[in-house]
Amino acid sequence: MTQFIFKRLLSGVITIWFIATATFVAMHAVPGDPLANDKAVAPEIRRNLEARYGLDKPVLQQYGIFLSNMLHGDFGISFTQKNRHVNDIIREHFPVSAVLGVLALIIATVGGVVWGALTAVYRDRWPDSVIMFLVVIAVSVPSFVFAMLGQLGILAMNEWLGFSLLPVAGWGSFGHMLVPALVLGLGTMAYLTRLMRSSMLEVTSADYIRTARAKGVSPLRIFFKHQLRNAILPVVTVLGPSIAAITTGGFVVELVFAIPGLGRFFVQAVQQLDYTVIMGTTVFYGAFLVFMVLLVDILYGFIDPRIRVGQVRG
Amino acid sequence: MNEEQGETMTAANTPRERAQLEPGLPALEVNNLQVEFAAQGGRVQAVRGVSLSVQSGETLGIVGESGCGKSVTMMSMLGLIPMPPGRIVGGSAKLNGRELLGLSVAQLNKIRGVDIGMVFQDPMSALNPTMRIGEQIAETLMIHRGMSQREALQRAVALLDRTKIPEARQRARQYPFEFSGGMLQRAMIAMSLACSPSVLVADEPTTALDVTIQNQVLELMREIQREEGMAIVLITHDLGVVARMADQVAVMYAGQIVERGTVEDIFYRSAHPYTLGLKAAMPDAHVHVNEKLTAIPGSPPDLFAPPEGCGYCSRCDYAMQVCDKHLPDLMAVSRGHVSRCWLQHPEAGVEVEGLYQPAAKGSPSC
Numbered sequence: 001m002t003q004f005i006f007k008r009l010l011s012g013v014i015t016i017w018f019i020a021t022a023t024f025v026a027m028h029a030v031p032g033d034p035l036a037n038d039k040a041v042a043p044e045i046r047r048n049l050e051a052r053y054g055l056d057k058p059v060l061q062q063y064g065i066f067l068s069n070m071l072h073g074d075f076g077i078s079f080t081q082k083n084r085h086v087n088d089i090i091r092e093h094f095p096v097s098a099v100l101g102v103l104a105l106i107i108a109t110v111g112g113v114v115w116g117a118l119t120a121v122y123r124d125r126w127p128d129s130v131i132m133f134l135v136v137i138a139v140s141v142p143s144f145v146f147a148m149l150g151q152l153g154i155l156a157m158n159e160w161l162g163f164s165l166l167p168v169a170g171w172g173s174f175g176h177m178l179v180p181a182l183v184l185g186l187g188t189m190a191y192l193t194r195l196m197r198s199s200m201l202e203v204t205s206a207d208y209i210r211t212a213r214a215k216g217v218s219p220l221r222i223f224f225k226h227q228l229r230n231a232i233l234p235v236v237t238v239l240g241p242s243i244a245a246i247t248t249g250g251f252v253v254e255l256v257f258a259i260p261g262l263g264r265f266f267v268q269a270v271q272q273l274d275y276t277v278i279m280g281t282t283v284f285y286g287a288f289l290v291f292m293v294l295l296v297d298i299l300y301g302f303i304d305p306r307i308r309v310g311q312v313r314g
Numbered sequence: 315m316n317e318e319q320g321e322t323m324t325a326a327n328t329p330r331e332r333a334q335l336e337p338g339l340p341a342l343e344v345n346n347l348q349v350e351f352a353a354q355g356g357r358v359q360a361v362r363g364v365s366l367s368v369q370s371g372e373t374l375g376i377v378g379e380s381g382c383g384k385s386v387t388m389m390s391m392l393g394l395i396p397m398p399p400g401r402i403v404g405g406s407a408k409l410n411g412r413e414l415l416g417l418s419v420a421q422l423n424k425i426r427g428v429d430i431g432m433v434f435q436d437p438m439s440a441l442n443p444t445m446r447i448g449e450q451i452a453e454t455l456m457i458h459r460g461m462s463q464r465e466a467l468q469r470a471v472a473l474l475d476r477t478k479i480p481e482a483r484q485r486a487r488q489y490p491f492e493f494s495g496g497m498l499q500r501a502m503i504a505m506s507l508a509c510s511p512s513v514l515v516a517d518e519p520t521t522a523l524d525v526t527i528q529n530q531v532l533e534l535m536r537e538i539q540r541e542e543g544m545a546i547v548l549i550t551h552d553l554g555v556v557a558r559m560a561d562q563v564a565v566m567y568a569g570q571i572v573e574r575g576t577v578e579d580i581f582y583r584s585a586h587p588y589t590l591g592l593k594a595a596m597p598d599a600h601v602h603v604n605e606k607l608t609a610i611p612g613s614p615p616d617l618f619a620p621p622e623g624c625g626y627c628s629r630c631d632y633a634m635q636v637c638d639k640h641l642p643d644l645m646a647v648s649r650g651h652v653s654r655c656w657l658q659h660p661e662a663g664v665e666v667e668g669l670y671q672p673a674a675k676g677s678p679s680c
Contacts, residue, residue: 206439207434207436207439208441208442208443210394210440211432211440211441211442212442212453213393213394214392214426214431214506215426215427215454215457215505215506216422216423216426216427216428216454216457216458217427217457218419218420219419221457225453226442226445229444230442230443230444233444304444305443305444305489306443306489
């Protein structure tokens, strides 16, 4: 197991290096530079600024400096925000995105498993049809539409109640998180529901379920002890990519709900070609995803004994 | 739960002791069982009036080719076929004198795994891949005997030990994928015998195993039967297995029993052309590699629309005019030996070589 984790960590580092390099190249390939956005600057000031940020050096050397700084955990200073270190931006705003993302992931996973199991139990009866209809909608409608519908819904509800039960936008309390997290998790939840449904149906007709019935195990116990754990395996497999989907989806939802997460800075930084912020956030997200996928793989081993990698057993 | 436990534990622990309480009562008795499956535009009559019985300590072999209804007969009475589309149309199935048909799932769950145990064909897929072997055996004991997990796990180890799994304690903590096929089938047997059932139904228990392992598994079943005295219903298409294991044999074809008798009756006094065909299809050690194996030509009838007459008629070398239109009853050939064939009718007047026909005049008795 340690060997497996070590291997995965190594390949993770390579992945992150690749992400960093690709972003670096892409950024420098885009016309313009971070200083071009500002109002007309005198050439000598501009030269000073370039020297200050190291932009006057050859690209390859810039790349070397960037890598070396990154290895020291230093992402540099923002070009567009006064005196803000990229590390500070991440430190302040990532937790907001993380809380939102984790909540969305929990909603998506729990919802996907529950709805998927329900549709399988009620196969071809009305609860199945209704849920599967909603799933198609949730998969195909983009999240910003749901985000706005969510806001409208909150407004209508508050108006009807006569007081403000849930805030329409902003950040701070659990009430602020609820609807954005739901909106953010919706697409993934729908996808997981479909996956869970087919997986449950497959498990239901498995031989070992018949064995359990032949042993006199009650239907409820069969469902929880035998079906669920086996049916959940494919769902766990796609959790890694789901985390990626939710994280990137977070940018849009954060924008609509005015949530001070990292996503907003990321989008802004790209628009303004804020090199350091783009690099810092991209590499950070990359590392985060690599870590989460590794975590999912380890978790998978716990649920499915057949996958416990690298373990010698007699 | 506790009350029931006390009853079964004090009165009789093994099937043998239980059988002695009511001598002569068959452990399992099936009467005229009919099962059908709803299919697009009609129904498939998978089991068409099967009757059989098995006494404690005895082994009944049910033989027949795939799709003849041998598994469905056993599964349906235990509620193990999907219903719908499956449906039990009629008949009765009594376990120790108690009717099984029409019981609710909750009632059946007090019988399945307790009074009747099942062993399935492919042990690789018949055990839950994400549950430890020990836990799977313990589950039965926890549910039916009200044991604590600790107690049940200990008993599971003892059961694995009994089915000759080496290092049972360590093995109980392993998962199915860490077992070989033969070991899994032993574990499966351990599981089905956890509550000392009166009847063990083994559905093709050795089909998925290689030949040397087959032997060991069969031997194990016999040994436990000798000790505990349970009845075994052995479903198989392997006549060799039947010859070794069975006391009584029922040959099934197209959802019906076509011949039933003792193992000697079936093998030495075969009274149905289908049984003859099966015997001829059995490979033996003298067949040369280049020789083709003998097969019964044709295929079984479509049970979507079962034929009016004998289902074997179109494949039978000895078919008469009557066979096509009229279904024969099971006719007594000798004591306890019946055959569903017009050739056994006193008025048939046809003698077939190799077929045991006491009805035909002057036929040799063996």
